[in-house]
Amino acid sequence: MLDPLRLRMLEHLQSPNSATGLAKVMKMPRQRVNYHLRELERHKLVEFVEERRKGNCNERIVRATATSYVINPATLGSLASDPAMIEDRFSSTYQVAVAAKAIRDLAVLEKRATSVRKKLPTLTLQVSVRFAGPEAQQGFARDLTNALAELTAKYHDESTTGGRVFEFYVGGYPAITKSDDAE
Numbered sequence: 001m002l003d004p005l006r007l008r009m010l011e012h013l014q015s016p017n018s019a020t021g022l023a024k025v026m027k028m029p030r031q032r033v034n035y036h037l038r039e040l041e042r043h044k045l046v047e048f049v050e051e052r053r054k055g056n057c058n059e060r061i062v063r064a065t066a067t068s069y070v071i072n073p074a075t076l077g078s079l080a081s082d083p084a085m086i087e088d089r090f091s092s093t094y095q096v097a098v099a100a101k102a103i104r105d106l107a108v109l110e111k112r113a114t115s116v117r118k119k120l121p122t123l124t125l126q127v128s129v130r131f132a133g134p135e136a137q138q139g140f141a142r143d144l145t146n147a148l149a150e151l152t153a154k155y156h157d158e159s160t161t162g163g164r165v166f167e168f169y170v171g172g173y174p175a176i177t178k179s180d181d182a183e
């Protein structure tokens with residue numbers, strides 16, 4: 001699904017279109033476009049909208065199922081990052097692995113919640129902090145760690161039967177402050 005051609009098709013399908021219309025826009029044979037559309041539809045990245053009569057033919061009109069996508073790291077199988085396999089807990093590799101685990105977990109939980117028509121309870125906090133220097137950054141990390149430990153001690157109850165366990169993670173990284181055309 002990461003084929004650049006299919007990604008371009010998804011971009012063009014933010015507005016509904018047919019294989020013929022998409023072929024014209026992308027300057028490609030309709031048969032090739034139709035093949036890729038069927039694959040995108042099979043993976044539920046494109047959905048059928050309607051059928052339109054055009055001359056002697058019926059055109060299937062489809063559109064992208066979302067305006068943005070996140071790829072579940074589980075699709076990488078054994079190549080996916082695993083936080084348990086990374087020793088350096090202060091590395092960017094570990095942070096990416098933890099974030100990937102959260103994406104995998106949320107994908108599973110969202111699918112389960114949708115199947116029973118329930119809302120998935122989540123909490124997201126995001127903030128940008130400008131530090132005066134390394135000492136302030138280290139102090140913030142220390143205070144945040146202490147505050148999280150205090151909250152965990154206050155609210156975690158191992159003895160409660162039927163209680164609900166939540167996963168929390170906090171990560172910090174330098175903000176991207178300029179674009180780099182070479183990326």
